[in-house]
Each structure stands twice: as C-alpha cells, then as structure tokens.
Amino acid sequence: MPAGAGGSLLLAAVLALLLTGPAGARDAFGPGIHELEPNTLVPAGDPRYAPAAYPDRIVASPAADPARGFQVSWRTAAGVEAPMLELVVAGDSPAVGEPRRVAARSTAFATENGAGSQHQVAVDGLEADTLYAFRVQGGKGWWSPWRQLRTAAAQGTALEFLYFGDTQNKNASHGSRVLLEALRHAPDARLALFAGDLVSGGDGEDDNEWGEWSDIAAPVAATMLVAPLTGNHEYFEEFEDTPQERRVLGPHWPHMFALPGNGAPGAEATTYWFDMHDARFVVLDGTSALDLGTAAAQAEWLDGVLRDSPRDWSIVAIHQPMYSPREGRDNLLLREHLMPVLARHSVDLVLQGHDHTYGRRAGENGAATPQYVVSVAGAKQYLLSEEARDTMAPVAEDTQLFQVVRIDGDTLRYEARTVTGRLYDAFSLVGDRDVGRRIIEHTDGRIEQRDCGRSATLKGRTDRCWE
Structure with a gap:
C-alpha cells in the first residue's frame, strides 16, 4: 500500500459514515442522517429544564377583552410563593417609572425535571391600543427581562x-x-x-x-x-x-x-x-x-x-x-x-x-x-x-x-x-x-x-x- 493510503482510506470511510449514517439511513432524497434525531435535543439525564429560581416559560394569553387586559403564566422552582408581575406603560427611557405590581396565584407542580411552582396573573384595567412593558418575578432576587406587548385596539383597527x-x-x-x-x-x-x-x-x-x-x-x-x-x-x-x-x-x-x-x-x-x-x-x-x-x-x-x-x-x-x-x-x-x-x-x-x-x-x-x-x-x-x-x-x-x-x-x-x-x-x-x-x-x-x-x-x- 502506498505511503499515506491507509490514512486516505480511513478519511474516506469516516466521510462516508458522516454522509450516509448507519446502514439503512438513506431515503429517496439522499442522506437521511437527520431523521435519526431524537424528539428533543436534551441528552438523557441532563437537567436542562429543571425548575430554577429564575422565571421561565413566560406566556401572555388573551383575556376575554384583550383591549383591557391579558393573563400571564410562568414557572420557577418550588418554594417561590406569590411572586409579582410588574407593569408599566412602555416609554423611550430606561427609567420606566413606578410600576404597577400584581401578585400571582401560585401552584406546586412536580414533573420529570423536579418540583416547581407555576404562577399566573390576570392583568386588568388597561388602556386599549397601548404598549405595555412587563416583567415577572422569580426567587432569590430574580426577575425576567422586560417584555413588551400592545393591548388590542378598538373596532375599525386593522x-x-x-x-x-x-x-x-x-x-x-x-x-x-x-x-x-x-x-x-x-x-x-x-x-x-x-x-x-x-x-x-x-x-x-x-x-x-x-x-x-x-x-x-x-x-x-x-x-x-x-x-x-x-x-x-x-x-x-x-x-x-x-x-x-x-x-x-x-x-x-x-x-x-x-x-x-x-x-x-x-x-x-x-x-x-x-x-x-x-x-x-x-x-x-x-x-x-x-x-x-x-x-x-x-x-x-x-x-x-x-x-x-x-x-x-x-x-x-x-x-x-x-x-x-x-x-x-x-x-x-x-x-x-x-x-x-x-x-x-x-x-x-x-x-x-x-x-x-x-x-x-x-x-x-x-x-x-x-x-x-x-x-x-x-x-x-x-x-x-x-x-x-x-x-x-x-x-x-x-x-x-x-x-x-x-x-x-x-x-x-x-x-x-x-x-x-x-x-x-x-x-x-x-x-x-x-x-x-x-x-x-x-x-x-x-x-x-x-x-x-x-x-x-x-x-x-x-x-x-x-x-
């Protein structure tokens, strides 16, 4: 075998495996290695989504009248009792002013990733078609970043x-x-x-x-x-x-x-x-x-x-x-x-x-x-x-x-x-x-x-x- 041929053959074999995947990992469109992905990207046993002090899974959903209010849910580790949501009318300065504070309803919730707490807030009394900034509280001094959303407008607005x-x-x-x-x-x-x-x-x-x-x-x-x-x-x-x-x-x-x-x-x-x-x-x-x-x-x-x-x-x-x-x-x-x-x-x-x-x-x-x-x-x-x-x-x-x-x-x-x-x-x-x-x-x-x-x-x- 000529000098270096063994290395070339090994490199070719590695490239072939990367391009084709394991035996049978092909489909009508060519290499199918991407189909071997698991349903989640989380390696087995990794605590990526374990509840923590910082607030995550923050979702704002409509109230029956989204021009006047909305509702927010989020998650923390267990033991964070009745955290707050802070709300202000969004402005152009980082000096947001004195926020309105609304206490959450908290529920213990245990999952495969450990015990946590889910929190929900109903925000009402808002002005229509107005941009608000809000953030939610976690534990140990944690707050989420400020988020912005605009309340629904009156009829006749696109x-x-x-x-x-x-x-x-x-x-x-x-x-x-x-x-x-x-x-x-x-x-x-x-x-x-x-x-x-x-x-x-x-x-x-x-x-x-x-x-x-x-x-x-x-x-x-x-x-x-x-x-x-x-x-x-x-x-x-x-x-x-x-x-x-x-x-x-x-x-x-x-x-x-x-x-x-x-x-x-x-x-x-x-x-x-x-x-x-x-x-x-x-x-x-x-x-x-x-x-x-x-x-x-x-x-x-x-x-x-x-x-x-x-x-x-x-x-x-x-x-x-x-x-x-x-x-x-x-x-x-x-x-x-x-x-x-x-x-x-x-x-x-x-x-x-x-x-x-x-x-x-x-x-x-x-x-x-x-x-x-x-x-x-x-x-x-x-x-x-x-x-x-x-x-x-x-x-x-x-x-x-x-x-x-x-x-x-x-x-x-x-x-x-x-x-x-x-x-x-x-x-x-x-x-x-x-x-x-x-x-x-x-x-x-x-x-x-x-x-x-x-x-x-x-x-x-x-x-x-x-x-």
Whole structure:
C-alpha cells in the first residue's frame, strides 16, 4: 500500500459514515442522517429544564377583552410563593417609572425535571391600543427581562395575526425555524394561534418537550398574545388497556396557560373566546368533543358565542378537522354537531391541525365561507388521502408552514408560507358579513404543489412522509 493510503482510506470511510449514517439511513432524497434525531435535543439525564429560581416559560394569553387586559403564566422552582408581575406603560427611557405590581396565584407542580411552582396573573384595567412593558418575578432576587406587548385596539383597527398548525415533534431542532420565519413576515402581529398538539408527550420526557416548545415560542410570546388549543397529544390515556380507559387532560395544560375561563360546559379548561379589533375568536376542543361526549355542549355554546358577537369577522379554531385530509380519518361527530353552527353563522375561517398536511376547502356547495384550513408547522408529516386531493385546493405534503392573516375593514387576507418564507396559498375574503363574503384567489407568486415523493419513512411506515 502506498505511503499515506491507509490514512486516505480511513478519511474516506469516516466521510462516508458522516454522509450516509448507519446502514439503512438513506431515503429517496439522499442522506437521511437527520431523521435519526431524537424528539428533543436534551441528552438523557441532563437537567436542562429543571425548575430554577429564575422565571421561565413566560406566556401572555388573551383575556376575554384583550383591549383591557391579558393573563400571564410562568414557572420557577418550588418554594417561590406569590411572586409579582410588574407593569408599566412602555416609554423611550430606561427609567420606566413606578410600576404597577400584581401578585400571582401560585401552584406546586412536580414533573420529570423536579418540583416547581407555576404562577399566573390576570392583568386588568388597561388602556386599549397601548404598549405595555412587563416583567415577572422569580426567587432569590430574580426577575425576567422586560417584555413588551400592545393591548388590542378598538373596532375599525386593522389586525394581523399568526396561525400555526401542530408543532408537536422535534420542536427545538425543526419547529424553531417556522416561528422565527413567521416573525419576519408578520412584524405587526398582535396574536399567535397554535392549533393544538404543541408537544407529543407520553414519552417520559413531557417536561423537556414543554421546555423546548416554550423556548421556540419565546420570540413570539415576547411580543404578542398567545392563544393555544388542546390537541389529542395534550391529553393522555388513564387506565390504558382496561375497561376504565379514558382520556384525561394532561397536567401541563392548566399550568402552562392562563386562559379566559369562559368556555363550554364540560370543557371549561380548554375552550374559550375573546374579541380583538374587528374579529371574534372562538377556541374549541375537538378531543373533548370526540372522546369525552362534549360535542353537543360545545355546539350549543358556540352557537351562543357567535350569535351574540358584535364583531364583523369570526375565526373558529379546533384541532381535529371537519374534513380530514389524511387517509382513514373521519371526524363525523364534529360535522354533525359543529358544522351546522359554523355554516349558520357564516364563520369566516376555521383553522385546524391534527393531520400534518396542508389542505383548504370551501364551505358547502362552494360557498366562500367558511374556509376550512388544515396546516402543520412541525416535523411530523403525513400523506394526503385521494379524497383530499379531489376536494381540497391547494394541498401539500412534506412541508412545514405558517400562516399570516390580516383583517382590515371589509377585507381578510390570508397567506400560507413555507418555513423558508415561500408563498404557498393566498386568498382574500371581501365584503359585508350580512350581505355575504366573496373570495378572491391570489395565485401570483405561489410555488408549485409539494408532494412527498418517498414510499416510506426510515422506520418503514408507508402512511407518512416524516416521523
């Protein structure tokens, strides 16, 4: 063997391993080593997300009237009792002035990462369309950085908001790109709506998953209100594989988010509504409707919330779709109970998740409203059914997306963009609610339809594109 050949062969072997990964770690698009990533980036046994004296997981969510208030939740180590939130009208000087102080309600909460305390504050009595700075207290002298958010404005003021489908899997490694790109395209957004399955759960590291979700959401949550939905992965199976098996809301949900508390009977912790500018937003719980028998109660509640709305636009969000774009799924119970209410009140947008694809479908008989949309932000990607390809347009597989919605007077403009910011879908709803909306499709600049192009995942599953 010539001098140096052994080293060259060794280098070639190392490069080959790096490029191809272990045996079988290839896919239709070439090297697939990135698919071997675990669901979280936290090494086994690492205490990265152990509760500490400093406050983390800070999320501000809407009050029923976000023009006059909002609610904040955060976490610390155990033993931090009734910490404070400080609030000031934001100014141009670091001399913020004398802050208003509001004491938190604190609850002990133990997780895989140790015992902690969750804190929640309801802030009220604020001025509309006003920029406030706030910070929250931890233990041992800790305070969070100051954050800023603007209260909702009066009716007649334009509103921009973000909508994300399921984040769920590999939040830190892949979901982070989606949220950061969304901020580039919606610099004036006042609200971020997450359509459920924020985390996957059930893998023994739920708290790590919630920690990573909080990390990727932090840039969004630092500047706007966050409106979360429960998905089926926010629930877990109690008494699994026994006659007593039932769905139970996971313990993180009521601690992670402080919500308006005006929900449907039987689903008070996971349904709510609020008004912002010219729109009424209504959040439903599809898992509770399908598995816990609350479909009829939610439909009756929804009917009342929409009937009494003084706002020109209505946005309804639910995790499970009315029309499922994934093969083998059919949420008939939702269509029986909820769809008649959505149609009767001419809801403008129904924003959904769950099926890890993209698809849009018009109302009955091609009506402009409601527009039913399913989207996905995270790394898990399913395949479309043939029915979805026949009845929805546009559709997409193998694509992480975010949505920007802007409501201004008699026009709602919707855009779906890929994680790299490319335009995938766009339309406007135009006209008076009482007379009826018309839809204008915006096709200029849209990229071509995206399909998976592979026959199976690395694990051999043929019902999805990415694990």
